[in-house]
Amino acid sequence: MEQLIDEIFDQLKDYRADEILPNVKMTRNRIKQWVEQFDANDRVFILTELKHIFSKRYCSKDSVKKFLKAVVDKLAKDLGYKSVADFLRMTVFLDLQPNGKSQKIMLKLLSELLLEDYQLNIQDCGTVQKKHFVYIDDILCTGNTLIQDINEWSGNEYATGKTNLEAIKDKSAELIFAYIFIHAKNYQKKKAEMKFKLGKEISTNHKMYRQMEIENNEGSISSSLDFVFPIETEDEEVIEYKDKIIAQVDEHTQRYSSTSPAEFFRTTGRPKEEKLFTSPENRNKFEEIMLKKGIQILNNANVNVTNIRALGFSLKSHKNFGFGTLCFTWRNIANNTPLVFWYAGGGFQPLFVKNQTNVL
Numbered sequence: 001m002e003q004l005i006d007e008i009f010d011q012l013k014d015y016r017a018d019e020i021l022p023n024v025k026m027t028r029n030r031i032k033q034w035v036e037q038f039d040a041n042d043r044v045f046i047l048t049e050l051k052h053i054f055s056k057r058y059c060s061k062d063s064v065k066k067f068l069k070a071v072v073d074k075l076a077k078d079l080g081y082k083s084v085a086d087f088l089r090m091t092v093f094l095d096l097q098p099n100g101k102s103q104k105i106m107l108k109l110l111s112e113l114l115l116e117d118y119q120l121n122i123q124d125c126g127t128v129q130k131k132h133f134v135y136i137d138d139i140l141c142t143g144n145t146l147i148q149d150i151n152e153w154s155g156n157e158y159a160t161g162k163t164n165l166e167a168i169k170d171k172s173a174e175l176i177f178a179y180i181f182i183h184a185k186n187y188q189k190k191k192a193e194m195k196f197k198l199g200k201e202i203s204t205n206h207k208m209y210r211q212m213e214i215e216n217n218e219g220s221i222s223s224s225l226d227f228v229f230p231i232e233t234e235d236e237e238v239i240e241y242k243d244k245i246i247a248q249v250d251e252h253t254q255r256y257s258s259t260s261p262a263e264f265f266r267t268t269g270r271p272k273e274e275k276l277f278t279s280p281e282n283r284n285k286f287e288e289i290m291l292k293k294g295i296q297i298l299n300n301a302n303v304n305v306t307n308i309r310a311l312g313f314s315l316k317s318h319k320n321f322g323f324g325t326l327c328f329t330w331r332n333i334a335n336n337t338p339l340v341f342w343y344a345g346g347g348f349q350p351l352f353v354k355n356q357t358n359v360l
Helices: 002-012 028-035 040-057 061-078 084-088 102-118 144-154 164-169 184-197 200-205 236-256 280-301
Strands: 091-093 132-140 157-159 174-183 207-214
Touching: 002 028, 002 040, 028 040, 040 280, 061 084, 061 102, 061 132, 061 174, 061 207, 084 102, 102 132, 132 144, 132 184, 144 164, 144 184, 157 164, 164 200, 174 184, 174 200, 184 200, 184 207, 236 280
Parallel strands: 091 132, 132 174, 174 207
Antiparallel strands: none
């Protein structure tokens, strides 16, 4: 187990490491104390599976810098510019999120990159023409932040007598999104929402660049289901918790004279090919452990916030155990991941110290 702890620490050692507060950094002792909260027979298994998952889903600071470099170079090429500098002088990198959020941090890294590699300040971008607007962020989970930001931006002035939305409509400008991770089902939902709230021009004409697309459409038979989505169980604790969520959702949705379908359990035998976990059997076991420990945490902490679920935040109108995403970055943890990774309450010590000023 000590060797696994060392290997996982090596994967996660830059987590919040550039902050002043020493108690938020990842340490070997923190990993050890965290895993010792699980059944002794499960500890090596949990660490083994997480080492595999983190190798795919932990985004270090260095990897973010590489991502930003790749985005700039690819956009310049795809948009037909002779040089990256020419592209940058026609491009505005949107700065729409408050201090502490992912976008601000990523733009700071981008600014350093542009100066080092292209001898341009980020303030020089878009000085010839505002042709391309690029919105950068790390993880698209629910997509609510994106919609809120773009909704506000679209009404801002592009030029005298013209809004940004009007510039998109008449093709004076185009909108580009660049994410490290996007969840495919949620992205499609946000495109539909954009059409309803902002118009078809933004919904259908924007470009989306991403390093990794997370397949999370439980309704698609071909989906690789790249998230924590357990198979059905007869465990009494789980069934009791499921029934509690159903009652809460029905109470919340009764004003609409409708309710949502139950989406608690993955069909046995799906996905057809396992891509995220080390094996189908290990997926089943890992998901069961995460779910039951999450239920235990909620019970011990006496949490009554209905959208905080055992497998992460959900929507109050959705019948599920939580979003269950497995995406992590060097600077924060999404609250859509299972509670065992970030929720401090009921005597439980999470693996990561979450930046509470930044809910992803």
